[in-house]
Amino acid sequence: MIGPAHYLGVSALLFGLGLYGVLTRRNAVAILMGIELMLNAANINFVAFTKFVDPTFVRGHVAALIVITLAACEAVVGLALVINAYRHLETVNVDQVNLMKG
Amino acid sequence: MPILTLTLFLPLVGALVLLFLPKEDAERIRKVTFGFSLATFLASLGILSRFEFGRPGMQLVEQAAWIPAVGIQYKVGVDGLSLVLAILTTLLTALSVLYSFRENHRVKEYNLLFLLLATGMLGVFFALDFFLFYVFWELTLVPMYFLIGIWGGPRREYAAIKFFLYTLVGSLAMLLGILLLYFHLPPGQRTFDVLEIIRQRPLAGTGLLAQLAFWGFFLSFAIKVPMWPFHTWLPDAHVEAPTAGSVILAAILLKLGTYGFVRFSLPLFPEVFQQHAPLVATLAVIGVIYGALVAMAQTDLKKLVAYSSVNHMGYVMLAVAAAAWAHGRPELQQAAATALNGATMEMLAHGIITGALFLVVGVIYDDRTHTRGVDDFGGLWAVLPKYGAVSITAMFASLGLPGLMGFVAEFLIFVGSFSIFPVFTALAALGIVITAAFFLWTIQRIFLGPTNPRWAELPDLDRREMWTLVPLVVLMIIFGVYPKPLLDVINLASLDVVAMLR
Amino acid sequence: MNAEALAFYALAAMVLVGGFLVVQSRNLVHAAISLVPTLLGVAGLYVLLNAEFVTAIQILIYVGAITVLILFVILLTEGATGLRVRQRNEQVPLALLVCGILVVLFLVVLLRVPWGPPTGPMPAYNPGAVGRSFLMPYVLAFEVTSLVILASLVGAIVVARREG
């Protein structure tokens, strides 16, 4: 019988992969992909909990849908930023973008 | 109609309105600002009309929960003390804005900061919640910092930072004091309500903690006043600030300190204050004589007036110290009330007179001669008869000539304090002679004697300048001749404070 | 092992392998293409979880829109995404350690939680319920989200616009 733990396990592993990608990639687009993985991991959690804990009110679905929407927004803005930064700085490598250094 | 809230936030609304005006349209910005400051002044007069004379305690209290979890509320109210100071604030703000019509540098920001400052100052006088009070207290700091730092003289950055750091150190000390008080209330009843804290006096009898809290408040207020030896930010700030900034600084911001002493230090820590009253009185007397003597040695008019403020605020502090000494001595209560009346009167008088004096300096410096050296002038009375008459009246008011407002204040302070601290008061009376000496000397060097040919063709006061100066002169004379209406209002508040010193 | 379990493991493998390729590929185009099976796998998991509406959205938006968008950007910024360029930064070992520990911790938590039996039979799936939730209790979140979309739309245009 596949229980919540299975889904959450997959989600945890996917989250770890995404995080690893975010942490190690130099390319902004790749980092964005890592973030998408992490968001998907979170969504798996939401949907899984809906099924196993809160089947009546489908609150998890609502959350998942909002997350997907926001992910889309984020991708749009993030990619726009990448293009802009590329245009200005001729690089998309975030370790060369260090304007935040104090 | 919540008239206090209305008065309090009217300038803020004005500032918001300014945000939506294009910054190129300087003329409209000025008019809107002046309109709002005038409306605030009228609103504060409206408070007066709804104020019940003869009723002790706080009036027109408005209360609303703000952060109920930690007992913070929005609570404002007025009594005789805060009411008169609030009206002084709105009046001088309006006059300063009127005076500043000539300012052409970044007009929008300038006027916006002025309105913000007005809300901050009114808030300090109205607030009956320590948290609210602290917020407004800090709020006054920021606009002033920018006013000095952007529109100031050559050393404006040094002066602005000095002003900011100095007062910030003070207000941090006060914050610690407030928190000490707050955390000594029984859990569950913790509140920042000023009246409630004064009623409970959570630190009474705690010895060291009460001392700490007292000195925390003391440092904050003493820097603001400023008492000797915390006064050195004042001359720098005054010299560098733009004229209207100097006016507000001298007329209102200094009063925040003395107001704090009367409103908070006296009722909150009567025992501790009494214990240190002789020390405070000593500092006050040093301030009186020292301020007058150092003023005598100045050649920069603005510095001279700044040091005369040290001198005058010394009188106020002498009265406050005397009132503190009267704690627990019923036979001195009447004298203490007289002294406090004098102190409040001196706050008003100093606000009006020194405000006028800074305007007078500004009139000659900003638009006419661009010099403030006392020795650069001479014989101006013949060239500028109106200006001379106004300035000389203001200076005589400042040196305490009877028939003008400064005398009323000094007389009350002296007769009140003498019953409590005869020796200190007699010493402080020496200050009158020295004050007279340096003002007369100043008058002589500026207005009398042969005319300096450089200034032979200066224009006299124009209409707008008359409108800024004449109201102040009229007030000086009216309340100098018949101060009773004003004192009736003040007296109630003084009696309240004295009653808290029982 | 029933069909459900089989499907689950297959989908899980698809997701994880895809995800691994996403973070591991040296070639960014490959990484982006690997994103497709990952996201499709997730969509499959949603089917297993009786969330058909979410599945549809997942495929529409993620697979259909976002992946394509990412591919476009990679192509647009070609000069900086080629194989010549180092793709990893210097904190790989540290990141590996942290991620590993984190995953282990998550798994430990999962194992230690006493999962009870499902709370009863699933009601018939009803996208209408999602709609009602959106428009009644979560209407504020809904509105805010739409505002965010608007803002990001405008923002993206403003940011990406060639200044001139």
Added chain:
Amino acid sequence: MAQLAWLVPLFPLASYAVLAFRGRALGERAPYVAIGAMALSALLGWGAFLEQVAGAPPYVWRAVWAVGGERTLTVGYTVDPLSSITVAMITLVGGLIFVYSVGYMRGDPYYARFFAFLSLFCAGMLTMVLANSFLLMLIGWEIIGLCSYLLIGFYFRRRSANMAQMKAFLTTRVGDTLMLVGIMALFWQFGTVDYHAIFEAVREGGESASAVVRLGGWEVPLATLSALLVFGGPVGKSGQFPLHVWLPDAMEGPTPVSALIHAATMVAAGVYLVGRAYPLFFYTPHHEALAVVAWVGTLTALLAALMALAQDDIKRVLAYSTISQLGFMMAGLGVLGYAAGLFHLLTHAFFKALLFLAAGSVIHAVGTNNIKEMGGLRRFLPVTFWTFLAGFLALAGVFPFAGFWSKDEILLEAYHHAPAVYALLSATAFLTALYMSRLVAYTFFGTYRGPAHPEPDPWTPEDYARAGLHAPHHGHGTPHESPRVMTGPLVALAVGSLVVGFVGIPGTGPEGGSWIHHFLKFEGFKEAGIHAPSFSWPLALRSLGVALAGIAVAWLVYGLRAVPSERIRAWVGPVYPFLRNRMYIDALYGWVFVRGGLLLAAGLRWFDVHVVDGLVNLVGGVTVVTSRLHRLFDTYVVDGLVNLVGWVTRGLGLLLRPLQTGRAYNYILVAAAGLGLIVLVSLWRL
């Protein structure tokens, strides 16, 4: 009439207001406003005075001026014999001086301003006289001080006038401050500033009246202390030693000012106040405060008379004479001669105003103040000469002029109550006759010498141009008599100097006493069993003899030059320069107070900039240096020695700076590790 007395000071005040705002427009008509107001005041004042003469009861009116707790500070006015007769004197003499000024100041570019100030002065003076509380008295007192300041410096282009006006205001302010402290002490003692309440309290001698304060090791009765402090005011205002230095310099003002303020009225304010507050002085243990008053007065009278002998400036001689006569009045009050002192105040106002105005007429004619440059003027200025002579005889105390009666009263009282004072005052009377005769001899007799250096015009051509006038041409050929508008008041005052004294003739009042004694009486004397000595002819003849002796000696020296004054000067050696230089008192004050004060001020300014502010900047500097050290060590040392509140934040920032790389993935790594930590902790508790 008494009920309307509050209007008396208001008429001049209104005149001041009109002249201050519309003076320029009024121009030549300005004096009419001032004189009209003064006439109205005089009318009311004389009405009230005559009512009092007719025996009306004193009238008192009070109002609350300020509150302090439950106490009140009241102001108000009293019409009683003392105030009404003084008001009558001021309005009369003042009015005459106003009229004289019309001629004297004609053509002055600040004509209206002059009358404005004179009006304000009269308003202040009348307020001060009518006041019935120390508070209102002080207000009037300081207003007349202000006017004195403004009028001494009326020729504000002159440096010497500027210095003189400051000297006057500051010197009197020293006295005023003492008086203010005295008033504070009274308020402390009695909780009021009202005359009647205080006097009633001291008379009854209750607990608060007999309080004692410790000063050092001495126990001083508070009553004496406050009386003496209050006396500080009169010492300053009435030019008593040691605060007399300002009065001679005050002669920098226009002559009518000298007459009005520095002879007839303002300087008499001090004497008036002592008379007004007489109970305060009288009811001290053994009348010790009165003894102080008497001795200060005597000393002043003598010293000033000595100094007057060596002055060459006609107005300065008169100024010293004024100081000396004020000393006489004080001495009279001090030796229990209440009526005598105040009587002399009244007569003196007439003849001293006369002398000053006549001196002004002389100066007007010859254009100098120096008596050595005059001479023989009786031929050129007959009216001036004869009126001056009347004033001179009154001042010297020659029968039957006013001064004879009033001075004789004082000497009489002194003879009975304080013989030492009597001796010194008699010597002063001799000196008075001597220096006045010298003055008359130099000015009006001999031959006309003419000024070597005529006084320069006080104004610049621009002043005249601004006022729309032409600068006058000062061609001083032969001196000529002044116009009628100036000689008229002289004649009137000369008549006054003769007749005012008649109210002091014995037998004019009941019980063989004089009318003035009856009118101005102090109730305390009767209660204490003190009787005024009755007039005695031998004593009167003796004082007349002294005066005549003085005149005779002066005649020998200056008139007949039997013993030329040069020889006397050589004979007395250093005494002459000592007197001429005002006994070096002014120089001493200049060194000690003026230079000392300025030096102290400069020193404190240095102290303020370098020590007090230096400390502040030092603290600031130390913090900056500390933070620089942190920057040096920031990669090695984690040092928490940032001990100044304002800089803690910045110090921490510097410490944490290496962690802030600006690379987002570093931050995320830390965040992830933090997340792990949180999970770990919650696992722990699970």
